[in-house]
Amino acid sequence: MTNSTLPSSATNLVEARALSFSWGERVIYDRLNLVIRRGQVTGIMGPSGTGKTTLLKLIGGQLIADSGQLLLNGRSVAEMNRTELFAARARMGMLFQSGALFTDMSVFENVAFPLRAHTNLSENLIRELVGLKLEAVGLRGTEDLMPAELSGGMNRRVALARAIALDPELIMYDEPFAGQDPIVMGVLVRLIRSLRDALGLTTVIVSHDVTETLSISDYVYVVADGKVMGEGTPEQLRQSDSPFVQQFLKGEADGPVKFQYSQLPYLGNTSNNIQQDAVSVNKGKDNA
Ligand SMILES: Nc1ncnc2c1ncn2[C@@H]1O[C@H](COP(=O)(O)OP(=O)(O)OP(=O)(O)O)[C@@H](O)[C@H]1O
Numbered sequence: 287m288t289n290s291t292l293p294s295s296a297t298n299l300v301e302a303r304a305l306s307f308s309w310g311e312r313v314i315y316d317r318l319n320l321v322i323r324r325g326q327v328t329g330i331m332g333p334s335g336t337g338k339t340t341l342l343k344l345i346g347g348q349l350i351a352d353s354g355q356l357l358l359n360g361r362s363v364a365e366m367n368r369t370e371l372f373a374a375r376a377r378m379g380m381l382f383q384s385g386a387l388f389t390d391m392s393v394f395e396n397v398a399f400p401l402r403a404h405t406n407l408s409e410n411l412i413r414e415l416v417g418l419k420l421e422a423v424g425l426r427g428t429e430d431l432m433p434a435e436l437s438g439g440m441n442r443r444v445a446l447a448r449a450i451a452l453d454p455e456l457i458m459y460d461e462p463f464a465g466q467d468p469i470v471m472g473v474l475v476r477l478i479r480s481l482r483d484a485l486g487l488t489t490v491i492v493s494h495d496v497t498e499t500l501s502i503s504d505y506v507y508v509v510a511d512g513k514v515m516g517e518g519t520p521e522q523l524r525q526s527d528s529p530f531v532q533q534f535l536k537g538e539a540d541g542p543v544k545f546q547y548s549q550l551p552y553l554g555n556t557s558n559n560i561q562q563d564a565v566s567v568n569k570g571k572d573n574a
Contacts, residue, residue, distance in 0.1 A: 295360030299324045299456055299488045300345055304354035306512075307337075307344065314340050316512035317354060322456070327482050327489040329503035329520075331496065331534065332510050338492035341509075342458050345490070346378060347371045376404045379449030379457040386445070387433040393420070393444050394429035400451045419447040422484070423477060439470035443477065450481065457481070458490040463498050471495075475502050496535055500524070508534050 294301060300322035307315045314337035322328045322345075330338055343349040344356050347363040356363045358374055366374060387396045397416045401407055407415070420426045423443040433441055442462070449457055459478065463471045475498050482489050493499045500506065500520040508516040508523070508531050516523060516531035523531055 293360055294321075295357065297323055298357075299359060300490075301357040301360075302341075302344070302354070303357065305344070305351045305356055306353045307340065307349065307351050309340075313512050315351075318509075318513060320507050320514055320517070322488060322490055323505065324488050325482075325486050326504040327479070327491065327502055329499040329506040330490065330492045331494060331499055331506060331508050332515075333534070334494060336510050337512070338509070339460055342380065342460055342490070342492060345456075345458065346375060346380065376400075376452055377455050379452070379454035381442075381445055381449045381457070381459045381462060387441055387448070389433050391433075392429065393425070393431050393433070393436070396433070396444055397447045397451055400448060404452055415451065416447075419451050420444075422450065422481065423447045439466060439473060442466070442470070442474065446477065446481075450485070450487070453485070454487070456488045456490070458492070460492050461494075462491060463493060463495045471498055474498075478502055496537065500535075510534070 298321040302315075302318050302320050304317040304319060305315050306313070306317055318341075320330075330341065332338055340349065344351060344363070345358070347356075347358075347366065350356075350364050361370075363371070363374070387393075388399070391399070394413075394416055397419055398412050401412050401415060416429065417426060420428060423446050425440060425443055425447065428436070428440070428444070433444070436444065462474055462478065466474065478489065478491070479502055481487055491499055491502065500523070503520060506517065506520055506523050507514050510530060515534075516526050516528045518526065523535065526532065
């Protein structure tokens with residue numbers, strides 16, 4: 287088979303094809319196209335509220351597109367049954383912004399949690415694997431500590447060890463640097479990169495921390511107004527002549543990117559608005 291006849295899933299673990307998604311009246315994605323290439327670190331950047339977390343939920347099959355497709359290993363997430371979705375999710379590690387550990391469980395139990403939920407491994411093997419994952423994030427020996435005894439940065443690293451417990455093929459980080467001091471940020475940048483290098487982990491980072499995301503990514507999408515406004519290697523993006531991209535990279539408040547919550551006119555806190563919010567929250571598209 288020549289390269290041109292290979293299916294796109296040979297190189298692309300995830301593909302969004304003309305993907306549209308709205309919360310109520312609010313359009314989050316309007317025929318979005320992007321790919322997550324195997325073994326690469328892909329950064330997805332955009333102003334707050336553009337729908338970066340929503341995209342991770344679409345990839346994880348917790349939300350389903352209104353139209354277009356979200357392909358995982360060449361298969362449409364919308365067409366997977368519950369068993370297939372459960373299996374696909376077991377191959378994904380997610381590190382959410384809150385990075386929440388179970389506060390009433392030790393570090394060991396936190397990292398062991400996905401192993402217990404998804405496998406029938408013996409207690410000895412679980413102990414071995416938890417040790418290896420903690421080693422990978424530089425925290426071997428912390429097994430018996432409780433989350434409250436750890437610093438914020440250590441908490442995040444334990445959450446990372448938990449996210450890689452099942453040797454995922456894809457790991458997704460939602461704002462991994464948010465609220466961390468520069469030293470912890472540096473540690474996380476190196477850790478994310480070294481996990482990619484050591485395990486060949488396909489990695490997605492959604493973030494609005496420009497410097498860190500550009501320093502870590504092989505390929506970056508800048509998303510705003512439901513579309514890809516710019517894409518390329520970090521170097522290509524820095525040289526982009528798109529005003530959107532330049533405004534975003536430089537963190538300027540004035541320019542083509544609107545840094546406001548909603549493009550709908552402000553109507554005051556009327557009961558209509560409250561009803562509208564309730565409708566979008568209850569829209570029932572959650573597939574979790
Ligand atoms: N369950 C929901 N019901 C209604 N609207 C929602 C829901 N979840 C998210 N939204 C809206 O969708 C938009 C995108 O949210 P999302 O969390 O994906 O953005 P984001 O880019 O990750 O933002 P941030 O960078 O601030 O975390 C926001 O305007 C948000 O209010």
